Amino acid sequence: MSRGTRLPPLIFEPVLRRIRWGGRKLQTLLGKSIGPEPDFAESWEIADHADGTSRVASGPLAGVTLPELVRQYPEPLLGRHAGLSQFPLLIKFLDANDWLSLQVHPDDVQAKSFHLHENGKTESWIILQADAGSRIAAGLRAGVTAEQLRGALGGCDLEDLLHIIPVAAGDCIFVPAGTVHALGPGIVLAEIQQQSNLTFRLHDWGRLDASGQARPIHVDESIACTDFERGPVNPVVPVSLCDNDHAFEELVRCPFFVIRRHESVNPFGIPSDRRFRILMTLSGSARVETSTGDASLETGKTVLLPACSEQVRVFPLERLTILEVSCP
Numbered sequence: 001m002s003r004g005t006r007l008p009p010l011i012f013e014p015v016l017r018r019i020r021w022g023g024r025k026l027q028t029l030l031g032k033s034i035g036p037e038p039d040f041a042e043s044w045e046i047a048d049h050a051d052g053t054s055r056v057a058s059g060p061l062a063g064v065t066l067p068e069l070v071r072q073y074p075e076p077l078l079g080r081h082a083g084l085s086q087f088p089l090l091i092k093f094l095d096a097n098d099w100l101s102l103q104v105h106p107d108d109v110q111a112k113s114f115h116l117h118e119n120g121k122t123e124s125w126i127i128l129q130a131d132a133g134s135r136i137a138a139g140l141r142a143g144v145t146a147e148q149l150r151g152a153l154g155g156c157d158l159e160d161l162l163h164i165i166p167v168a169a170g171d172c173i174f175v176p177a178g179t180v181h182a183l184g185p186g187i188v189l190a191e192i193q194q195q196s197n198l199t200f201r202l203h204d205w206g207r208l209d210a211s212g213q214a215r216p217i218h219v220d221e222s223i224a225c226t227d228f229e230r231g232p233v234n235p236v237v238p239v240s241l242c243d244n245d246h247a248f249e250e251l252v253r254c255p256f257f258v259i260r261r262h263e264s265v266n267p268f269g270i271p272s273d274r275r276f277r278i279l280m281t282l283s284g285s286a287r288v289e290t291s292t293g294d295a296s297l298e299t300g301k302t303v304l305l306p307a308c309s310e311q312v313r314v315f316p317l318e319r320l321t322i323l324e325v326s327c328p
Contacts, residue, residue: 079307131186
């Protein structure tokens with residue numbers, strides 16, 4: 001393919017990650033091909049990171065990595081964001097079968113002080129499934145100070161400082177860098193975040209790994225990165241929007257990404273405006289037709305529509321729920 005190639009819709013091989021808090025729902029709910037182990041935690045759908053790199057799953061570009069696509073086809077792939085040297089977003093599905101560590105992520109400036117080649121990590125969670133009683137920690141209670149948080153880490157009153165709330169399918173939680181947070185058990189979600197894997201653990205609930213060792217804890221780094229002015233974080237209130245042929249919701253708009261949710265049984269269009277689009281299928285199935293090729297959508301499948309894709313039209317085969325993700 002030449003550099004002027006009009007890229008077709010791209011589907012990548014998932015990068016599957018086993019972590020002690022994972023489960024089996026990446027397979028049973030989202031159809032991922034996983035091994036027999038009980039702890040599959042993350043499916044990195046689109047990744048351009050040293051810890052996980054996406055490869056095109058099929059077609060004439062099969063085997064080509066996302067970093068190679070960014071280098072070889074910047075304009076067709078990224079459009080108005082063609083000056084980037086790295087794909088800006090990391091797209092995941094998560095299965096939380098146990099509490100994740102209590103953690104915090106740095107912003108872009110802080111990240112460079114800890115790791116020269118890392119970015120900050122602002123993220124959003126869209127809940128696909130939550131068991132009855134499932135909870136998350138999202139932010140600190142109002143007025144909590146660094147001294148209070150540090151002092152509570154070794155005691156039983158830590159949870160008294162956290163904003164712990166129940167969640168249900170359909171909820172969206174926006175987690176800016178600097179927010180103390182943790183996922184609880186019984187939750188499957190889609191995660192949209194900056195391209196980063198820089199996490200500082202504040203607390204790990206006293207757990208040990210399979211060899212009887214505690215995972216590293218980063219108290220000083222976590223405290224330094226925490227925004228103590230943010231306070232509690234609650235699910236977002238979606239903004240209702242509509243275009244010529246259907247209504248949809250905008251869940252998040254921030255400097256790093258825009259997330260919209262489409263639910264429909266009828267065909268609808270998605271504008272390109274020289275931006276790449278990512279479609280994550282939360283439920284249902286559909287056919288996507290573009291000026292550069294077509295793709296199928298099923299529950300758990302993620303498709304990257306390059307910026308050169310025009311006249312994008314989605315044809316649901318049943319009731320469909322998808323996320324449309326782009327950069328502002």
